[in-house]
Amino acid sequence: EPEVTQTPSHQVTQMGQEVILRCVPISNHLYFYWYRQILGQKVEFLVSFYNNEISEKSEIFDDQFSVERPDGSNFTLKIRSTKLEDSAMYFCASTLGGTPVAGELFFGEGSRLTVL
């Protein structure tokens, strides 16, 4: 069964350092997402990406965050200068998209980021 894969599964970094989280969405999916979850709490939307550009972003997704799809398979989230409050589980997700039946989000297993 196709799946979304994320690397690394866990990353520990010092405050102020840059972090890149990587994702390989399901190959025929068109819409890509990053979500964040702090300590098993609410799943928070960060950004959606379609047709090689950001389609929507939340207020959390400030100038410290960026996303990129550098080739036909990878989808990355970069945090330029990490803060303590960036410590969270980051989920990549993808969906085939479209309406009226958008379909469910397929999630990766998550990348746990710990900022010290």
Place this chain on the structure above:
Amino acid sequence: AQKITQTQPGMFVQEKEAVTLDCTYDTSDPSYGLFWYKQPSSGEMIFLIYQGSYDQQNATEGRYSLNFQKARKSANLVISASQLGDSAMYFCAMRPYSGTYKYIFGTGTRLKVLA
């Protein structure tokens, strides 16, 4: 504003009994999808069930069913014959079908199944 509300932070159920997890939503979009996800302690997000706003019948997937009441804007998840492995966090989510690609999640309900 688009919003999902889950008012039960935690629930207990006896093994083999049924349990209902509540979810209400708010959207002005006439067309939307509703989803339930399970998150076990291992952390992954597992899709359980989907209901479209125009679906006439309530969705069912094995032991999971979605009690969809459109006029009340509720989409409660019913788990029948609970098993110990059902102990997890459960999230209700919605995606309106116009103007946004965003899936909006509730705050979740932690379910504990008792032996």
